[in-house]
Amino acid sequence: MARIGVLALQGAFLEHIQALRRLGAETREVRLPAHLAGLDGLIIPGGESTTIGKLAVAYDLMDPLRDFGQTHAIWGTCAGAIFLSRDARRHQPLLRLMDITVERNAFGSQVNSFEIDLDVPALHMVDPEGKPYHAIFIRAPLIESVAGKAEVLASLPDGQIVAAREGRLLATSFHPELTRDDRFHQLFMEMAKSD
Ligand code: GLN
16 A cells, blocks of 8 residues: 655645545655655645745755655645646745646636536546546646646646646646545555556
């Protein structure tokens, strides 16, 4: 079974831990560099990307997280996706591990939060039936563009990108940990295990 850590500096880390436990993964809250040892993968939760970044700097986690991401799976949800990105068009600490550019709070004040069914072909790997994925967006970022080896996994009906993958790195604008649909967690566990 995969050993998956969840960055527990701020935000919705407990919900990720619960989803991972439902799937039988070994989990650990990560607050210090030493907590990364022995993990197969790491989830960076939603919350507030500026706060997560500042705390990661304060706890000397930036370089250890970058090193971990060179050889291990990392999945960022919402604020976590922003933190993983190469560019968020603002001055804030970023890991810059994934070749994606994001736009924070891209949906404006009137549609701060919404839910929508998405077609996510990448989930067929863990669910051959391929039923639609019900995604929850909360003050979500958009993935403005993907570059290099990064590829699009899901888009809104108007074509705006909301999930991307680059090798073992995964970014979703939405919050799979707030649903009982664990297919994204399953997909990530597969990514963390594969060599
Ligand atoms: N708006 C937050 C940010 O820019 C992200 C919101 C979330 O993670 N639900 O960091």
